[in-house]
Amino acid sequence: MQLAGKRVVVTGGASGIGRALSVRFGAEGADVTVADLDRDGADVTVETIADAGGRARMVPCDVSRESDIIALVAEAESSFGPIDLFCSNAGIALGGGPDAPDEDWARSWAVNTMAHVWAARAVLPGMLARGEGYLLQTASAAGLLTNLGTAPYSVTKHAAVGLAEWLAITYGDAGITVSCLCPQGVRTPMLMGSTDEMAGAVVLASGELLEPEQVADAVVAGLAAETFLILPHPVVGEYLRAKVADYDRWLRGMRKLQARLAAAP
Numbered sequence: 001m002q003l004a005g006k007r008v009v010v011t012g013g014a015s016g017i018g019r020a021l022s023v024r025f026g027a028e029g030a031d032v033t034v035a036d037l038d039r040d041g042a043d044v045t046v047e048t049i050a051d052a053g054g055r056a057r058m059v060p061c062d063v064s065r066e067s068d069i070i071a072l073v074a075e076a077e078s079s080f081g082p083i084d085l086f087c088s089n090a091g092i093a094l095g096g097g098p099d100a101p102d103e104d105w106a107r108s109w110a111v112n113t114m115a116h117v118w119a120a121r122a123v124l125p126g127m128l129a130r131g132e133g134y135l136l137q138t139a140s141a142a143g144l145l146t147n148l149g150t151a152p153y154s155v156t157k158h159a160a161v162g163l164a165e166w167l168a169i170t171y172g173d174a175g176i177t178v179s180c181l182c183p184q185g186v187r188t189p190m191l192m193g194s195t196d197e198m199a200g201a202v203v204l205a206s207g208e209l210l211e212p213e214q215v216a217d218a219v220v221a222g223l224a225a226e227t228f229l230i231l232p233h234p235v236v237g238e239y240l241r242a243k244v245a246d247y248d249r250w251l252r253g254m255r256k257l258q259a260r261l262a263a264a265p
Contacts, residue, residue, distance in 0.1 A: 001134050001177065001223045004029030007080040009072065011063050011115070012090030014041025016188030017138065017181075019048075020212035021087060024220060026054030033076035035061035036090070055080070063090045063115035064107060073122040082126055085223075088119045089138040089181075091157075095150045105152050112156035116163050124176070131175040136223070137164045141184040141236045144229075145243060148258050168228055177226050181219060184233040185209040208233060 008025050012018035013034035019041070026032045026049035034049075034056055036042040042058040049056040057079050061072045076083055092111045094104040116137050127133025140147070143157030164180035172178070187209055215232045222230035231237050243250040 001085065001226065002028075003085075003220070003223065006030045006084040007033075007076070007082065008085045008087060009033045009035060009076050009083055010087040010089055011035045011061060011069075011072075011119070012138075013045050014038035017183070017186060017212045017215050018087075018089045019045045020216040021089060021219060022056065023048050023052075024213070024216035025085075025087075026056055027052055028220065029054075030085070031080040032056040033059055033072070033079065035059045035063075035072050037062050063088075063118075064110035066114075066118040066121075069115065069118045070122050073119075077126075082130065083123050083133070085134040085136060086119050086123045087136040087138070088116045089136075090115060091138060091140070093147075093150060093153045095153075097151045100152055108152035108156045109159075112153070113159040113163065116160055120163075120167060124171070127176055128171070128174055133175065134177045134179070134223070135164075135167060136179045136181060136219070138181045139164065141182050141231075141233065141239075143180075144182050144236060144240050146254065148254070148261065164228075179219075179222055179226070179228055179230050181215075181222075181230045181232075182236060183210065183215050183218075183231075184236055186215055186232075187211055208235075 003025055008030040010018055010022045010032060013022040014036035022032050022034050022045050032049055032054065034042045034045045037060065039058065039060050046056040046058045059072050059075045061068045063069060073083065090111060092108060094100065094108050096104060120135060123133065137160060139160040140157040142154045143161035146154045161180055164178050168178035210232055218232035219230055
């Protein structure tokens, strides 16, 4: 996909990867609908796009509510026309294991997985009728590997990857293209606010920390090539190959990493 002239929606567009994607899409010539619960942050993203000569608008949206996503799609299409690319990017990272509160599990499931389901449900009928459309779903390296210290995040991101695979297989011959973005460490408010916890520490220990703009560069290249897995950190692909080559060895290595981090002062 070339972005010039396309109509794009980005959820979680108020900061971090979502803001970087929105700004870059605008710079590429797309009309961008920026959606987020953080209205002020989303307004800043829209202003940044407009200052560079692009077209954008803000729509407040809580992606944990299907009704909000339905309203978002309607407002985006009312403003700019049929959606060419829906970037389901919003996400949350809540720590803990099976003992995490049910509320944390439920919200993680709603934001990190069901929001992708609801977005696909809202845009696929129109895309299928037109015979073309693109879904970009932000998961995480945690959805291909795992993230120590945060079961709700890891489990729901695995589910997001599984959904993206299913959509790509089911609708690929009907003109629908799907990409799944799986970054590792990115300098975002979500990650930098968790560096004193195991979940954040393991990400910092696993490889290079990228800027959101570097992720946006990788996404634009991935969209142009229509690649399913977009890996801003190429090392994630190496980790994934090692995992599937010898799952038991990989599990042993992850347990060693967990023990080392737990023993660190």
